[in-house]
Each structure stands twice: as C-alpha cells, then as structure tokens.
Amino acid sequence: MVRWIGAIIGLVFRGWMGGIAGYVIGMLIDNLFFNKNTGTTSGRSSAPFGSQEQTVTPGDFELNLLSLCSIVIKADGQVSQREMDYVRQYFVQAYGKERANATFRTFNEVVKKREINAQRICSYLTQRTRREVRLQIVHFLFGIAQADGTVSTSEVNQISQIAGYLGLSRGEFESLKAMFFKNADSAYKILEVEKTATDAEVKKAYRAMAKKYHPDKLQHMDEAYRAGAEEKFRNVQDAYETIQKERGI
Template sequence: MVRWIGAIIGFAYRGFLGAVAGYVIGMLIDNLFFNKSDGQASGRSRSPFGGGQQTVTPGDFELNLLSLCSIVIKADGQVSQREMDYVRQYFVQAYGKERANATFRTFNDVVKKREINAQRICAYLVQRTRREVRLQIVHFLFGIAQADGNVSTAEVNQISSIAGYLGLSRNEFEGLKAMFFKNSDSAYKILEIEKTASDAEVKKAYRDMVKKYHPDKLQHMDEAYRAGAEEKFRNVQDAYETIQKERGL
C-alpha cells in the first residue's frame, strides 16, 4: 500500500520520475514494516528488520547489504569518508543513482536507528541467496575495508564473522582475503589449497575454482556484481599463473 501512496505523491510533485522514486521508497518501507504480521501468521522466517518473506526482494537485499557495509565501516571505531564513498559508488554502479539514493535515504531514516545484527541479517540472506552471491558480498566487504588504504584487524575480524554467518568455509574466507592481502602463500590460498599440494592437486584446484568463480554465475545480478565476479575470476587465473611459473608447470 505505501509504495502506491509514495508513487502518487511523487507523481504530484515531480511527475513520472517522482512517481518512480516514491514507489521505490514506499516499497522499501512496505518490506520493512508491513510484512511482519503476514510472516508471523504463516510461520515463515522473519527478516532481520521484522518482516517475513520467502524470498529476498531487491529492496530488502540492498538494505541488508548496506547494513553489513555499515558494520564493517564502523568496525575500527572510525567512519572513513573514503570507505563511505566506495560503498556509494558501488551502489550507484549496481542500481543506478536514483535507486541507490532511495536506499541510502531509507537506511538513514529507518534502519540506521535500529540495532543492526549481523548474524540475523546473514541468516536471512543465507536462506534467500545463492552461494556465489554470498561470496561476492564478502569480496565487496574486503573492498570497503581496503578503500581507505588501512585495513584494521577489527575490520578483518568483522568480515570473518560475517563470512561465517553467511555459511562460507574458512578456506573460502582466506581465499577471498588473499585477493586483497598478497604474500608468498596468496596464490595457494586463492585456490584454497596448501603450498604443499601436488601439481595434480594444483591443476584440479584451479579447475574447481574456475567453475566456482566463473562470471556467468552472476549474470543475473547487476553490473557491480558482475564486475566483482570478473575481478575474482582474474585473481584465480593470476594465482594459477603464479604457481605455474613458480613450479615450471
């Protein structure tokens, strides 16, 4: 109901574009508040903000993702403008300026005033998103932490907790982390194997990771997610090439 009221009010003030913006804002508010009774009545799992739904809607996903971003940004006790700009740029690239701005406004007006529980948000997303999407979420969170050029232990620990809540393994977390923190073992961690792995195990790990991180798995997502998938895929290829040169394969 709120989405249509928002569309009518938006149209009255700003014409067609105002109607679109009003509908988006109203949809987000609907998803946050007015699905609560339906979810409780039917016994469905509750959303992290009180609503209950079988699947995650675009508005829900964006608000949940933005909430996780805010947790990482605040992890070290400082709010970095460069990290905030990184998040805003990502959302604009993924959803367009108007939709991104509507999400930020709703987050600031509604969600930010409530307690944000990472474990509850992640439990909600685990039931409604594919694994490759959750891998991309953690990859994105590392990008935020690195945006100001200083990744703190608190940020890494927070991302580690979120990765665990999202159902990712320790090897998956370490592999994503290695894409941002390079050392002598990074290539092996990206392929999720030990440095003592045999040549045959290296080749098998590379084939497995190509399947796991192939960009086609995120073709249904917005541009920013596809770009993130391509970046992870390049990291896998670079890691394998590094090991090939190191071992003379």
C-alpha cells in the same frame, strides 16, 4: 505489522500517497528486522537473488547489504569517508543513481536508527540467496575495508564473522582474503590448497575455483556484481599462473 502502522501514519498525515510510502518503508523494516522464515510471501517479487525455496526482493537485498556495509565501516571505530564513497559508488554502479539514493535515504531515515544485527541479517540472506552471491558480498566487504588504504584487524575479524554467518567455509573466507592480502602463500590460499599440494592437486584446484568463480555465475546480477565476479576470476587465473611460474609447470 510495521508495514500497516506505517501505512496508517502515512495516510493520516500525507493522504493516499503517504499511505503507500509508509507501507513500503514498513515492509522493508519488517523484512530486515523481524527475519521471517516462512516461504515466499504472496505478491513478493521473485527476484533472481533467491534460492528455490525463498526469495529476497531487490529492495530488501539492498538494505541488508547496506547494513552489512555499515558494520564493516564502523568496525575499527572510525567512519572513513573513502570507505563511504566506495560503497556509494558501488551502489550507483549496481543500481543506478536514483535507486541507490533512495536506498541510502531509507537506510538513513529508518534502518540506521535501529540496532543492526549482523547474524540476523546474514541468516535472512543465507536462506534467500545463492552461494555465489554471498561470496561476492564478502569480496565487496573486503573492498570497502581496503578503500581507505588500511585494513584493520577489527575489520578482518568482522568480515570473518559475517562470512561465517553467511554459511561460507573458512577456506572460502581465506581465499577471498588472500585476494586483498598478498604474501608468499596468497596464490595457494586463493586456490584453497596447501603449499605442499602436488602439481596435479593444484591443477584440479584451479579448475574447481575457475568454475566456482566464473563470471557467468553472476550474470543475473547487476553490473557491479558482474565486475566483482570478473575480478575474482582474474585473481584465480593470476594465482594459478604464479604457481605455474614458481614450479615450472
């Protein structure tokens, strides 16, 4: 509905080009805020982010991701310039400067003025993206929180809530969190095993996590996502090597 209103307003004030622009912006609002749970719409791009049942267009994905970023940035009641710069750099690396700027422009002009509902956004993404993509989203959100040098409790709680909305398990959340918070148990948490696990259980967990976080899982994504996948994979390898040295295995 919003897309057609936007098209009419654009047509009246800006002619045919305005009508097209209004339709596109309206379509993004429709998809972002009205959480359509039907199958793939006729004419929608079958982007590689989607599952077999439903898909999400690159434009929709970017706006939804940026909305989640804004929630984490504002979680501690402060808007850190370093966190904002981190997000912008990530988007430029992932999508190129022109496309990233267009996404930020649309977000500031349209989306930012409305209430952003994390649960609704995550429900939309969960139905339309693969699990490895959602794991990378949470990894990215932790990167944002850490960008200013301090990760607050409110930021961790917000990311935990988003991870739950995205359908990730508590173990998956703790594994990703441990990649940013290093302590005596970090290596075990990354591999999603208890410190009391046997050597055989640790080896089995390492093989499972290496497969789960292998960079090939995100080869269909843009450069920034592939870099994130490689970083997670290195963390898994480092965690296993740490345990090997600790146990002498």
